[in-house]
Amino acid sequence: ETGVTQTPRHLVMGMTNKKSLKCEQHLGHNAMYWYKQSAKKPLELMFVYSLEERVENNSVPSRFSPECPNSSHLFLHLHTLQPEDSALYLCASSQEDVGVSGNTIYFGEGSWLTVV
Amino acid sequence: RKEVEQDPGPFNVPEGATVAFNCTYSNSASQSFFWYRQDCRKEPKLLMSVYSSGNEDGRFTAQLNRASQYISLLIRDSKLSDSATYLCVVNPNTDKLIFGTGTRLQVFP
Numbered sequence: 001e002t003g004v005t006q007t008p009r010h011l012v013m014g015m016t017n018k019k020s021l022k023c024e025q026h027l028g029h030n031a032m033y034w035y036k037q038s039a040k041k042p043l044e045l046m047f048v049y050s051l052e053e054r055v056e057n058n059s060v061p062s063r064f065s066p067e068c069p070n071s072s073h074l075f076l077h078l079h080t081l082q083p084e085d086s087a088l089y090l091c092a093s094s095q096e097d098v099g100v101s102g103n104t105i106y107f108g109e110g111s112w113l114t115v116v
Numbered sequence: 117r118k119e120v121e122q123d124p125g126p127f128n129v130p131e132g133a134t135v136a137f138n139c140t141y142s143n144s145a146s147q148s149f150f151w152y153r154q155d156c157r158k159e160p161k162l163l164m165s166v167y168s169s170g171n172e173d174g175r176f177t178a179q180l181n182r183a184s185q186y187i188s189l190l191i192r193d194s195k196l197s198d199s200a201t202y203l204c205v206v207n208p209n210t211d212k213l214i215f216g217t218g219t220r221l222q223v224f225p
Contacts, residue, residue, distance in 0.1 A: 042120075043160070043203075043215040056212070090159055104150050104205070105213060107159040 003027040004108035006091050012114045013081065021076040021111045023091030031096045032074040033105060034066060037088040049074060050096050081115045088112055117142045120206050122216040129223055133194045137219045139204030140186045148207035149187045151178055153200045154218065160203055163189075194223045 004025045013019050025032060034046040048056035049068040063085075065077040074091055094105040121140045129135045141149075149166035164171065166178040166187050177190040187206075191198055204216035 040124075040217070042217045045212060048212065088157075104148070104162055104165070106162065110159050112157075 006108035006111050010112045018079040023074040025093035029093035030071050031094045033092040034076050035090040083115050086114045119214045120216040122204050122219045126220040126222050134192045136190045138186050138188050141206045143208035145209040146206050147209050150205040151189050152203040155200045196223050199223045
């Protein structure tokens with residue numbers, strides 16, 4: 001059983017729809033992330049939350065809106081997306097100081113998003 | 117120069133072969149290094165951390181060469197189940213990780 005769970009696993013939405021991706025971590029971590037993975041591209045960091053505060057927004061279009069109500073839950077609200085936003089969206093968590101003492105991140109299974 | 121660079125492959129090797137991947141990084145201040153494995157249409161999973169002294173986990177050996185700024189992953193006695201994409205991950209002394217595009221390995225019977 002994975003320590004980071006994401007729902008839904010697959011989502012097809014029209015360009016005018018509003019939907020949300022949900023992530024929950026059971027690892028006691030205090031940082032959570034949204035990544036985007038498109039074909040033949042490296043993982044793109046979208047948002048970072050540390051102790052429930054957003055600490056990074058990597059120039060992500062406003063049609064993606066994150067929400068972190070507590071240290072265990074993370075949402076990605078989607079509205080008026082474009083077909084090029086179709087990708088695998090991965091949630092991850094870690095202890096706050098990623099990289100310190102070898103801390104690293106753990107991913108959920110991902111949400112496959114198709115925008116039609 | 118990319119922050120983390122990997123040969124995309126694919127590396128096609130027979131079962132039982134030994135295969136090695138390298139990954140170069142641009143920031144000499146980088147402190148932490150990892151190898152992740154990603155199966156087709158699945159999430160990346162931590163395979164192993166890479167320590168300065170090198171480390172081994174069964175058939176897998178990871179090494180760090182700070183002078184030349186690369187890390188390597190050696191897989192001995194390849195199994196069909198090793199077929200996957202191997203992601204090199206570097207922490208460039210900041211609070212985030214940088215992922216390579218991955219090296220694809222295909223092990224055939």
